[in-house]
Amino acid sequence: MSSDTLTDPRGVGTAPPPRGGRSRSLQWLDSLGRYGFVLPAIIFLIVFMLYPLVYTFNLSLFDVNAGNFLTGGAPFVGLENYVQFLSSPAFIPSLTITLVFTIGSLVFQHSIGFMFALFFNKGFPLSGLLRALMLVVWVLPAVVSASLWRWIFSGSYGLFNAFLALFGIQSSEPWLVNPATALPAVIIANIWVGIPFHMMLLYAGLQGVPIQLYEAAAIDGASAWQKFWRITVPMMRPVIVIALLLGFVHTFKVFDLIYVMTAGGPAGATNVLSIEVYKLSFEYFRFGDGAAAANILLIIPLLLSALYLWLRRREESTL
Amino acid sequence: MSTGSRTVTATETLVTSRRRGERRVRSERPRWGLTAIAVVVVGLFLFPLYWLVSTSLKSPDQIFTSPPTWAPIPADFSNYATAVFDNPLMIRALGNSVIISIGATLLTLALAAPAAYALARLRLRWTALLMLPFLVAQLLPAINVALPMFALFSQWGLVNTYPGLILANTVGALPFAVIVLRPFYLSIPKELEEAAAVDGATRFQAFFRIVLPLVRPGLVTVAVFAFVMTWGEFVFGLTLTTEREMQPVTVTLNSFIGLYGTQWGPLMAASTVVAIPLIIVFVVFQRYITSGLAAGSVKD
Numbered sequence: 378m379s380s381d382t383l384t385d386p387r388g389v390g391t392a393p394p395p396r397g398g399r400s401r402s403l404q405w406l407d408s409l410g411r412y413g414f415v416l417p418a419i420i421f422l423i424v425f426m427l428y429p430l431v432y433t434f435n436l437s438l439f440d441v442n443a444g445n446f447l448t449g450g451a452p453f454v455g456l457e458n459y460v461q462f463l464s465s466p467a468f469i470p471s472l473t474i475t476l477v478f479t480i481g482s483l484v485f486q487h488s489i490g491f492m493f494a495l496f497f498n499k500g501f502p503l504s505g506l507l508r509a510l511m512l513v514v515w516v517l518p519a520v521v522s523a524s525l526w527r528w529i530f531s532g533s534y535g536l537f538n539a540f541l542a543l544f545g546i547q548s549s550e551p552w553l554v555n556p557a558t559a560l561p562a563v564i565i566a567n568i569w570v571g572i573p574f575h576m577m578l579l580y581a582g583l584q585g586v587p588i589q590l591y592e593a594a595a596i597d598g599a600s601a602w603q604k605f606w607r608i609t610v611p612m613m614r615p616v617i618v619i620a621l622l623l624g625f626v627h628t629f630k631v632f633d634l635i636y637v638m639t640a641g642g643p644a645g646a647t648n649v650l651s652i653e654v655y656k657l658s659f660e661y662f663r664f665g666d667g668a669a670a671a672n673i674l675l676i677i678p679l680l681l682s683a684l685y686l687w688l689r690r691r692e693e694s695t696l
Numbered sequence: 697m698s699t700g701s702r703t704v705t706a707t708e709t710l711v712t713s714r715r716r717g718e719r720r721v722r723s724e725r726p727r728w729g730l731t732a733i734a735v736v737v738v739g740l741f742l743f744p745l746y747w748l749v750s751t752s753l754k755s756p757d758q759i760f761t762s763p764p765t766w767a768p769i770p771a772d773f774s775n776y777a778t779a780v781f782d783n784p785l786m787i788r789a790l791g792n793s794v795i796i797s798i799g800a801t802l803l804t805l806a807l808a809a810p811a812a813y814a815l816a817r818l819r820l821r822w823t824a825l826l827m828l829p830f831l832v833a834q835l836l837p838a839i840n841v842a843l844p845m846f847a848l849f850s851q852w853g854l855v856n857t858y859p860g861l862i863l864a865n866t867v868g869a870l871p872f873a874v875i876v877l878r879p880f881y882l883s884i885p886k887e888l889e890e891a892a893a894v895d896g897a898t899r900f901q902a903f904f905r906i907v908l909p910l911v912r913p914g915l916v917t918v919a920v921f922a923f924v925m926t927w928g929e930f931v932f933g934l935t936l937t938t939e940r941e942m943q944p945v946t947v948t949l950n951s952f953i954g955l956y957g958t959q960w961g962p963l964m965a966a967s968t969v970v971a972i973p974l975i976i977v978f979v980v981f982q983r984y985i986t987s988g989l990a991a992g993s994v995k996d
Contacts, residue, residue: 414814415811415814436847501727501729501734509986516985529747539763572741630838632839637950658843659934679832685831
């Protein structure tokens, strides 16, 4: 039933959906009619998602470039595009940058989000309103966040340098122009964007930890630290795993925030895989190479999707 | 405790959310001290947003100072004139985004509402299989769809068109919509449809007259999310348009960055204008967004 992990869209304690055996009297809803409802959406996804993905695979086997893109007749090159991309000087740095960006973002998004969730879980006047306000950041278009953080990280008059000045650090560093600081700066912007998502998922999870456990632990003289590691974390493990898994996939594929902040620069310092795929295809017009790179970019999200689906199924079967 | 029972707890969590908060509030004195801390912390977290809007209201003299001018006094609205109102390209882009977002939201609803219904009523084995494309689709990198789509849309004549952009944006929004909507149907007792069947209603009549009105909160949630996702969408807008006149506003905003360089006033004004529709949607539909986010999926 609840294949929909973390789901009760109303979120306000409605009764769980009915479950169990299907009633025979539903037979009037014959199978053809039932599939008729889902067919338009499935056909839509086949034509506009599945077919393009298969088409990418096809593209990746040909030397498609600006010259033959529209005219056709690109020569078949087999797996050469893959070999070329994997052995290109861009690949290893790009993969490393993607992983540093993803893990760096995720660790702080999750831990800061967790702190916010624990704090809001204490229950105080206006906590609901303040919690909701934080979500404005999550709703913001990535392009808006990116242009805002470009301004914050700019040199002489940027807010970030003014913030450092509060601690006595005099700096007029243009953070996004310096190859050594661009990646940390982009990660900071992305942490800001991602905190509300983790906070909301973890806050929802905290609601389900029985308060009696804490009361019992308090009687036994447990410290707050012990309560967190011995009760909260074990009880929250499924929520934590899902939040980290989804967070990883969604961070691994980030394109817009980085593209608008740095376009992969300076000197390739923020050149994540998705930007490399974009450049190959839409700047160098090497669509065959771009398609091969896109398929390599796809591998990690697909593996994690499989893990995500397996976790959902396991949860389903325990109900 | 076994892993299995922990998992159950996590799911129940969301079903029984709030219970604990209420109890806390009832049993203890209101803790205004914590509220004060929260106001400060949330204020700091949201400070970049204040910086966005306040910069947009500053004159260049107020922007280029060190230490910074904290408040835009007196407010200067000329950045909005420069970047938006006297800028036909920006006005055009805003119009494009309205057409694309509303079009994609309506198409998403039209496809997701019946699909989620079927997935809530089908036998479980098929449900798991049919849910698969929706679950996987929401985890795909947008560039993986945009690249082949550009190739295909070039052949089909859909590059630089509203229908092309609406279709692409729907690919982004549909999977999430189906996943969020399905539990709403699950929570409706199927006896209602059975009663309708006894009264001689066809399945389409039962769906449109009885089921759909009951899932209206779900439809609103999905519509809000589809609008938020498609208004902020960037990758399809960037790759599937080659003419400036057809760009959605996010892509036009990005091109401003090259155009204005470090003229932060106009840039922040344009950014604020792009954010405003979503801020309005957020304020009006806040409770739908909060609950939808708990549905365990995310926008791109």
